[in-house]
Amino acid sequence: MTSTNNFLAGKAALVTGGGAGLGRSIALHYAKAGAKVVVADLDDEGGAETVRQISDAGGEALFQHTDVSSDSDARALVAKVQSAYGKLDIACNNAGVAPPATPMADIDDKLWRRIMSINLDGVFYGIRAQIPALIDNGGGLIVNIASILGQVGFPGMAPYVATKHAVVGLTKQVAVDYADKGVRAIAVGPAFIKTGMEDNLDPKSREALESAHPIGRMGEPEEVGSVVAMVSAPNWTFVNGAYLPIDGGYLSR
Ligand SMILES: NC(=O)c1ccc[n+]([C@@H]2O[C@H](COP(=O)([O-])OP(=O)(O)OC[C@H]3O[C@@H](n4cnc5c(N)ncnc54)[C@H](O)[C@@H]3O)[C@@H](O)[C@H]2O)c1
Known part of the structure; x- marks a missing residue:
């Protein structure tokens, strides 16, 4: 029997962009709940630091250098989880980047393609590589960080x-195409979370951003990581294709 704190015991998970910010918090919470975690990131040092934090807390994890915008890296990542831990149960597609604020008419092709290749191609390549592994496993979960x-x-x-x-659309599509194979997908939607980016805001912009959240502040990575771990629990069997805001009420106005 597993304790309530050990609700991911025996699970094998991957987290892209796990070397910093929300991905690190998600990886830590997966491990804390008992999952073995492959941390994937472009940043080797950040990834190694996440693995170290998991090991120090008594969990099990390893790092795989991964560029999510590469199809071959996405496939190699899944192969790594299978070879290290024998299977894939949970894939969290978290890696993503934000562009500098730019009016739409001034966006050049290079900026457009860069964001598409990481935030969209990256999630698609991930899902495409993960689905056969999840089916081989008899089912599993994809969590997309929207x-x-x-x-x-x-x-x-x-x-x-x-x-x-x-990404929200791809999440629904996984549910439509693969529910009958036991593969579920959930998208989560954080509002503004303190991962360092906000350090550069001037006081006025910061205040405006904080007050856009009815709760009156930005979120902490911990408030995303803990919820993502919970929605990854195996008893959420009837939740598929859903979008869950983690937003201090931002979308409720
Ligand atoms: N922080 C927020 O306020 C916020 C809000 C909503 C959604 N999100 C989303 O959450 C996710 C994580 O954001 P964060 O704030 O933790 O960002 P972050 O910049 O703190 O961390 C992102 C991590 O992804 C890695 N990464 C970047 N490009 C990569 C690539 N091509 N392949 C593999 N790894 C790559 C980086 O090295 C870094 O370790 C993103 O998808 C982001 O869009 C963030």
Whole structure:
């Protein structure tokens, strides 16, 4: 029997972008709940630090250098989880980047393609590689980290908003195409979370951003990581294709 704190015991998980921010918190919470975790990131040092934190806390993890915008890296990542831990139960497609705020008419092709390749191609390559492994496993879960900007627009953020809406769409599509094979997908939509980016905001912009959340503040990575671990619990069997905001009420206004 597993304790309530050990609700992912025996599970094998991967987290892309696990070397910092939300991905690190998700990986730590997966491990804390008993999962073995492959941390994937472009940043080797950040990834190694996440693995170290998991090991120090008594969990099990390893790092795989991964560029999510590469199809071969996405496949190699899945192969790594299978060779290390024998299977894949949970895949969290978290890696993503935000562009500098730019009015839509001024966005050049290079910026547009960069955001598409990481935030959208990256999630698609991930899902495409993960589905056969999850089916081989008799089923499993894909958690895609979208954003509140997968539901609404935001000034200057066209490529980001477009990719995050698309990630919500891909999540629904997994449910439609693979529910009968035991594969489920959930998208989560964080609002603004303190992962370091906000350090550069001037006090006025920071205050405006904070007050856009009815709770009156930005979120902490911990408030995303803990919820992502919970929605990855195996007893969420009837939840599929859902979008869950983690947003301090941002989308409720
Ligand atoms: N922080 C927020 O306020 C916020 C809000 C909503 C959604 N999100 C989403 O959450 C996810 C994580 O964001 P974060 O704030 O933790 O970002 P972050 O910049 O703190 O961390 C992102 C991690 O992804 C890695 N990464 C970047 N490009 C990669 C690639 N091509 N392949 C593999 N790894 C790559 C980086 O090296 C880094 O370790 C993103 O998808 C982001 O869009 C963040």
